[in-house]
Amino acid sequence: MYILLIGAPGAGKGTQAKKLSQLLALRHIASGDLFHTAFEEQTELGLKAQRYVDLGELVPDEITIPMVMRHIEEPENIQGVILDGFPRTFEQSQALDAELSRIKRQVDLAIHLKVSREELLARLAGRIFCQANQHVYHIKFRPPKVADRCDLDGSKLYQRPDDAGEAMRRRLVIYFNQTVQLLDYYRQQHKLREVDGNSSIDQVQAILLSVINDSTGRVAKV
Ligand code: ADP
Ligand code: ADP
Numbered sequence: 735m736y737i738l739l740i741g742a743p744g745a746g747k748g749t750q751a752k753k754l755s756q757l758l759a760l761r762h763i764a765s766g767d768l769f770h771t772a773f774e775e776q777t778e779l780g781l782k783a784q785r786y787v788d789l790g791e792l793v794p795d796e797i798t799i800p801m802v803m804r805h806i807e808e809p810e811n812i813q814g815v816i817l818d819g820f821p822r823t824f825e826q827s828q829a830l831d832a833e834l835s836r837i838k839r840q841v842d843l844a845i846h847l848k849v850s851r852e853e854l855l856a857r858l859a860g861r862i863f864c865q866a867n868q869h870v871y872h873i874k875f876r877p878p879k880v881a882d883r884c885d886l887d888g889s890k891l892y893q894r895p896d897d898a899g900e901a902m903r904r905r906l907v908i909y910f911n912q913t914v915q916l917l918d919y920y921r922q923q924h925k926l927r928e929v930d931g932n933s934s935i936d937q938v939q940a941i942l943l944s945v946i947n948d949s950t951g952r953v954a955k956v
Pocket of ligand 1: 742743744747748765766767769786787788790791792793794798818819820821822823826905
């Protein structure tokens with residue numbers, strides 16, 4: 735089972751994909767996290783990608799596509815894969831289809847998590863990550879128990895520089911420009927489901943679970 739989560743920066747993709755991957759035994763692949771890890775490890779790929787990430791631009795396809803494809807195979811003992819933040823361009827969707835067809839798989843479901851611009855701005859403005867493991871919090875909507883400290887590993891929390899200012903605005907513009915074609919592509923194949931992502935984390939999770947269950951017949955192990 736291959737599920738795509740498509741949504742603007744701050745829509746809640748990472749938050750939801752993490753929960754769904756636990757509930758449904760899916761591998762969670764987030765392109766943004768792969769770039770972050772590559773940068774932390776100071777790999778050549780990480781260093782090349784970083785200047786685009788800092789500016790709020792998409793990392794070029796010739797770097798992004800091979801990086802994600804290395805992780806795409808569905809491991810045994812897992813129910814499937816949830817892709818968060820990839821594909822973001824039409825070219826990426828084509829590369830994904832080609833790779834999945836090579837391993838005799840396909841995209842089963844593309845979920846568009848729709849959130850109003852006002853809500854996106856509020857989510858990005860308050861988003862904080864922990865330094866050790868990138869666990870995600872929000873100063874108002876999902877505050878840590880102790881200010882500035884991760885509940886799970888105690889590391890310090892920080893704001894991503896590209897969640898503010900010009901980089902943040904550029905990310906939103908690029909997202910809205912690139913996504914129309916991507917959504918059309920999955921709509922034409924009857925694989926697209928639109929989900930209202932404006933409500934609380936738990937409410938959105940419940941809607942996503944029911945959409946996935948309806949579309950694939952999978953039932954959460956709760
Ligand atoms: P968000 O949480 O805003 O959706 P991500 O953590 O997914 O952001 O991505 C952070 C940055 O990594 C993006 O602004 C972009 O520079 C780069 N990136 C992530 N995914 C892709 C992709 N599929 N194609 C190109 N660049 C990407
Ligand atoms: P994305 O991966 O799409 O960029 P995140 O999952 O990182 O988005 O969520 C963006 C911010 O909004 C985070 O600080 C997160 O805690 C918060 N958040 C996520 N979903 C919701 C929600 N349904 N209601 C309120 N805040 C949310």
